[in-house]
Amino acid sequence: MAKISLRGVEKRYDGALVLRDCNLEIADREFMVLVGPSGSGKTTLLRIIAGLEHVSAGDVLFDGARVNDVDVGDRDIAMVFQNYGLYPHMSVYDNMAFGLRRRKLAPSDIDARVRRTARMLDIEPLLGRRPRQLSGGQRQRVALGRAIVRDPAVFLLDEPLSNLDAHLRVQMRAEILKVHRAVTATAVYVTHDQVEALTMGDRIVVMNHGRIHQVGTPGELYDAPVDRFVASFIGTPQMGFVDCRIERDGERIALATQAARIVASDTHRHALAAIDATGVTVGIRPECVTLASENEARDADVAVRGTVQAVEMLGAEQYVHVATDAGALTARVPRSRSVKVDEAVTFVASARDVHLFDRETGRALR
Amino acid sequence: MATAVSRHVASARRASRVVQIVAIGLALFWSLAPLYWMLATSFKTELEAARLAPTPWPHAFTSENYRGLFTGELPFLAFFLNTLITCLATAIVAVIIATPAAYALSRARFRLRGTIAYAMLVFRMLPLVVLLAPLYLLLLHAKLLDTHTGLVVGFVTFGLPFAVWMLKSFIDAVPIEIEEAARVDGYTRYQIVRKVVVPLILPGLLTTATFVFMEAWNNLIYPLTFVTTLDKQTLPAALVLTFTGQFKTDWGGMMAAATLTTLPLMIAFFAVQRSMVRGLTSGAVAGA
Numbered sequence: 001m002a003k004i005s006l007r008g009v010e011k012r013y014d015g016a017l018v019l020r021d022c023n024l025e026i027a028d029r030e031f032m033v034l035v036g037p038s039g040s041g042k043t044t045l046l047r048i049i050a051g052l053e054h055v056s057a058g059d060v061l062f063d064g065a066r067v068n069d070v071d072v073g074d075r076d077i078a079m080v081f082q083n084y085g086l087y088p089h090m091s092v093y094d095n096m097a098f099g100l101r102r103r104k105l106a107p108s109d110i111d112a113r114v115r116r117t118a119r120m121l122d123i124e125p126l127l128g129r130r131p132r133q134l135s136g137g138q139r140q141r142v143a144l145g146r147a148i149v150r151d152p153a154v155f156l157l158d159e160p161l162s163n164l165d166a167h168l169r170v171q172m173r174a175e176i177l178k179v180h181r182a183v184t185a186t187a188v189y190v191t192h193d194q195v196e197a198l199t200m201g202d203r204i205v206v207m208n209h210g211r212i213h214q215v216g217t218p219g220e221l222y223d224a225p226v227d228r229f230v231a232s233f234i235g236t237p238q239m240g241f242v243d244c245r246i247e248r249d250g251e252r253i254a255l256a257t258q259a260a261r262i263v264a265s266d267t268h269r270h271a272l273a274a275i276d277a278t279g280v281t282v283g284i285r286p287e288c289v290t291l292a293s294e295n296e297a298r299d300a301d302v303a304v305r306g307t308v309q310a311v312e313m314l315g316a317e318q319y320v321h322v323a324t325d326a327g328a329l330t331a332r333v334p335r336s337r338s339v340k341v342d343e344a345v346t347f348v349a350s351a352r353d354v355h356l357f358d359r360e361t362g363r364a365l366r
Numbered sequence: 367m368a369t370a371v372s373r374h375v376a377s378a379r380r381a382s383r384v385v386q387i388v389a390i391g392l393a394l395f396w397s398l399a400p401l402y403w404m405l406a407t408s409f410k411t412e413l414e415a416a417r418l419a420p421t422p423w424p425h426a427f428t429s430e431n432y433r434g435l436f437t438g439e440l441p442f443l444a445f446f447l448n449t450l451i452t453c454l455a456t457a458i459v460a461v462i463i464a465t466p467a468a469y470a471l472s473r474a475r476f477r478l479r480g481t482i483a484y485a486m487l488v489f490r491m492l493p494l495v496v497l498l499a500p501l502y503l504l505l506l507h508a509k510l511l512d513t514h515t516g517l518v519v520g521f522v523t524f525g526l527p528f529a530v531w532m533l534k535s536f537i538d539a540v541p542i543e544i545e546e547a548a549r550v551d552g553y554t555r556y557q558i559v560r561k562v563v564v565p566l567i568l569p570g571l572l573t574t575a576t577f578v579f580m581e582a583w584n585n586l587i588y589p590l591t592f593v594t595t596l597d598k599q600t601l602p603a604a605l606v607l608t609f610t611g612q613f614k615t616d617w618g619g620m621m622a623a624a625t626l627t628t629l630p631l632m633i634a635f636f637a638v639q640r641s642m643v644r645g646l647t648s649g650a651v652a653g654a
Contacts, residue, residue, distance in 0.1 A: 052546055073552035085543035089565045099551035146547075 002062045002076070002153040002186050003028045004049060009058035011044055011210075019044055019210045022058070031180055031187045033201030035194055037233070041210040042190045043158055049188055050156050051075050062154070073102075077154040078147035078185075082162055084139045086131040092118075092142050093127040096149045103150075117149040120182065121175075137168045144176065148183050155185040161196065173200055194234050198222070206230045228362035231283050231355055237319055239283045240329030242304060243359065246272060246280055255282060255356075257326040260304040265351040271365040272356070280365065281357040286319060286330040288353035291337060292346050301351035304329060308343045322347065404628070408432070408621035415617040431622035440608050441597055442623065449600040450630075452514050453582040456521035457575040460529045463522070464574065468533035469559055473545070483534070490527040494587055497524060505592055512594045520592055521582040528581075529574050536570030537563060569638075576638045580631050601627045 004026040011019035019041045026032045034042040047053040048060060051072035060067050067075055078099075079085075087095050093114055100110045118124040121141045131139055140160060147155060157176070161169045177200060180187050191197055197204045198218040206213045206221060206229070214226045225231035232238045244255035244262060253272050255262040262282060264272060272280065284302070297303035306322035306329065313335070320331045320339050331347055333339065356365040407415050408431050409424040435442040470476075471483050501520050502511070510516030540563060548558045564571070589603035599607065605627065609620035 050550065052549065072546075072549045073554075077550060079547070079550045081543040081547060083541060083543050085541070085547035087544060087547070087562060089562075098548070102552040102557075150551075 003064070004154065004186060004188070005059075005061040005064070006045070006049075007059045007061065009045070009048060009060065010056045011041070011048065011053065012056040017210060019048070022210075022212050024205060024212065024215060026186060026188060029184055029186055031177070031189065031200060031202045033189045033191060033197040033204045034207060035191055035197035035201075035204055035233075036207035037192060039209075040207040042192075042205075042207050044210075045207070046156055046158055046188055046190045049154070050077055050079055075154070076152050077156055078150050078152035079156040080140075080143045080147050080158065080160045082159040084131070084143040084160075084163075086139060086142060086146070088131050090130070091127065092123065092129055092131070092134070092145075095131070095142060096127075096146045099146065099150050113149050113151075117145045120148075121145045121179070136164050137172065140164060140168075140172055141175070144179060148179055148185075151183065152185055155180065155183065155187040157187065157189045159190055159192065161191070162193075169196075176200070195236060198234070204234075206233060208233070224364070224366075225355065226364050228281060228283070228357040228364075231357070231364070235285060237286050237330045237332075239285050239355070240289075240322075240327065241357075242282045242284075242324055242327035242329065244280055244282050244326065246278055255280060257324065259306060259325045260302075262303075262354060263301045263351055264356075265301075265354070267366060268351070268354070268356055275358070275365065277359065279359050281327075281359050281362075283355035283357060284329060284347075284349050284353060286332040289329065289331045289347040289349045291320070291331060291333055291339070292348040294346060297346045297348050300348035302347075302349040302354055304347045304349075306345060306347070308339055308341050308345055311339050311341060320345070401628070404621045404624050407617055408625045410618050412616065412618050415621070416615075428618075431618040432626075434619055435623055435626065438619075440604075442604075442626075444597055445599055445601045445604040446626070448514065448598060449583060449602075449627075452517045452521065452600060453579045455514070455518045456525060456582040457579040459518060460522050460525045460578045461533075461571055461575045464526055464529035464533050465564065465571070466559065467526075467530045468537055469563065471530065472534045472537040473542075483531075486527040486530055490531070494524060494585070498587065498591055501588075502591060511592055512598065514598065516592050517589060517600070520588040521578075521585060524585075524588075525578040525581050529578050532574045532577065533567065533570060536567040536574075540566050573638045576634045580634055583627075583631055 004024075006022050006024040009019060009022040010017065022041075022045060034045060036042045044053060048055055051067070051070060055068060062075065087098060090098065096114045096117065097110050100113060105113075114127070115124065118127055121144060123138065123141050123145060126134060126138055126142070131142065134142065140163075143160065147157075160176070161172050164172060173196065176189075189200060191200075198221075201218060203215060203217055204221055205215050208229050214221060214230045216224075221230060221234045225234060228241070232241070242257060242260055244257050244260060247254045247256055253264045253269050255264060260282075284304075289302075289304075292300065292303070297305075304322075304324055306324035308320055309323050309328070310321040312319040312321070315335075317332055317334055318337075318339070320333055322329050322331065322345060329347060339345065357363065358365060406423050409427050409429065410421070411424075411426050411428050411430070414421060414425060471479060497520075501523060505511045505516040505519065508516070508519075510519060544562060544566070545558050548562045553561065583600075584602065585600075586602040586606065589600040590606070593599055593603070596604070596607065601623070605620060605623050609616050609623065
């Protein structure tokens with residue numbers, strides 16, 4: 001059990017800044033997910049928490065105590081690596097017992113712990129095998145077992161499911177969460193897969209270019225992204241964006257392009273009144289738009305016309321990708337609605353489902 | 367038309383195959399002919415071996431030359447043991463020194479790392495004789511001339527750069543996550559090298575040791591220079607010193623001794639040839 005704090009953490013490699021001013025509080029027993037595209041700095045941040053990398057500036061605190069200079073072996077952490085990092089020359093049993101032997105535990109205690117953990121992860125029959133004799137899923141379980149057998153205060157996982165097939169990944173997600181609940185350790189989990197992040201994290205840290213963009217619960221990130229990057233990164237398929245003009249007529253504010261007409265909600269009107277920009281980016285999630293006739297569109301808060309570029313059939317529903325004169329939108333529509341490529345369509349949405357972003361900074365306007 | 371083209375392709379393929387076989391045959395002949403001559407001469411009588419018109423194979427087959435090595439006046443067994451002991455000691459010492467050096471060059475990040483690594487490689491390119499005078503002076507002042515320890519120092523000095531480079535390539539191939547996992551498990555660098563890295567590169571250590579052993583075994587000039595007492599001499603130097611005389615050379619005996627000198631080398635090479643090639647080429651292709 002441990003509370004982790006990062007205060008103004010920065011990391012430079014050969015002068016290049018790869019992490020900038022990272023501030024984060026991870027509560028005791030929390031399952032925190034670091035998510036972002038390749039090169040966003042999430043793994044570097046995890047390695048800094050582990051002690052495998054030193055910070056260039058800032059502090060890392062465990063339960064309020066500064067651990068910048070505490071060696072990785074003394075931080076009471078356990079880590080699951082992307083490529084598992086199992087010791088190839090040792091049996092599964094020895095892989096799990098290796099860390100316990102370093103702590104000079106009694107052999108009987110080591111044996112009891114290894115067997116208890118192996119039972120919990122259903123790998124007891126594999127204890128005598130070498131890592132090369134195991135499947136990917138089994139190796140993953142052994143790596144998890146090696147981490148939890150030590151009963152660490154902090155449990156770090158670096159993209160542990162990226163080498164597994166889709167089916168196994170879903171199964172292991174549930175397994176990891178079950179293990180986390182059982183061990184009551186604080187967990188920090190790195191992934192580039194936002195679905196994994198949304199389904200696993202108590203809270204999620206969204207990172208890009210070495211910067212923390214937003215920290216929040218999956219719901220907060222989805223419903224109230226702080227900027228355009230978070231809005232586009234969280235959610236599948238991603239949010240559609242259309243650049244609109246701001247048309248001000250006294251109190252009345254409307255957003256428009258040649259093909260779109262959007263009546264700003266009260267909240268948005270206040271946000272737009274506070275800025276003097278002439279344009280804004282409008283974001284709409286696929287599930288918030290519906291295909292409508294020209295008549296239906298006339299009375300809607302939001303109406304956007306465009307041409308269908310592609311249709312993705314997903315069984316019960318389909319994603320319709322539409323190009324407009326000022327951006328691209330995606331709509332999730334029922335299978336029953338027939339849509340063809342190159343067809344001219346009109347989308348409608350409610351004003352409260354619209355997200356507005358500053359065109360220059362990408363910050364959300366609320 | 368199609369048949370004519372396929373006939374042409376088939377005959378071109380046949381011609382290229384013939385060229386390949388001839389080239390391989392020539393290379394094999396070039397390499398194996400001296401070995402064959404050594405083996406054949408070792409079974410010839412003294413008279414037949416010294417004949418001006420040489421016979422391609424022994425007409426009067428004899429094993430007298432081999433028997434003579436162990437029953438004659440020359441301390442052949444002592445030469446053999448001298449070589450074995452100095453070469454084994456060289457291999458062990460070289461690997462013990464090279465392992466931490468290779469680990470540092472592979473894993474540690476420090477200024478001049480690349481320069482030091484390449485300086486070692488340059489050192490390796492120097493001819494054996496370049497080191498002869500400095501090593502002689504060093505051994506003279508350390509009072510190690512005419513001793514097996516001095517010989518081992520000489521052999522190790524020359525074999526070390528290659529051993530470091532070869533071991534570095536084996537250590538490079540060990541995924542860093544495995545070491546990091548051991549760090550997370552609480553082990554120190556030294557313990558990680560001992561308990562994780564060394565067991566993982568064991569084939570590499572054996573290969574490197576064998577290579578250094580073979581090099582030391584083949585070294586003629588150092589024993590000739592640093593060792594003056596015949597009883598302390600190694601096999602290659604003893605072959606030159608004892609079988610060639612001012613008026614007569616015992617070709618049969620010399621070739622029998624040469625055969626027995628070559629045998630351990632060939633056994634050692636065939637034992638590690640696979641991992642030796644892997645060690646020399648690792649990192650040459652992605653994923654290797």
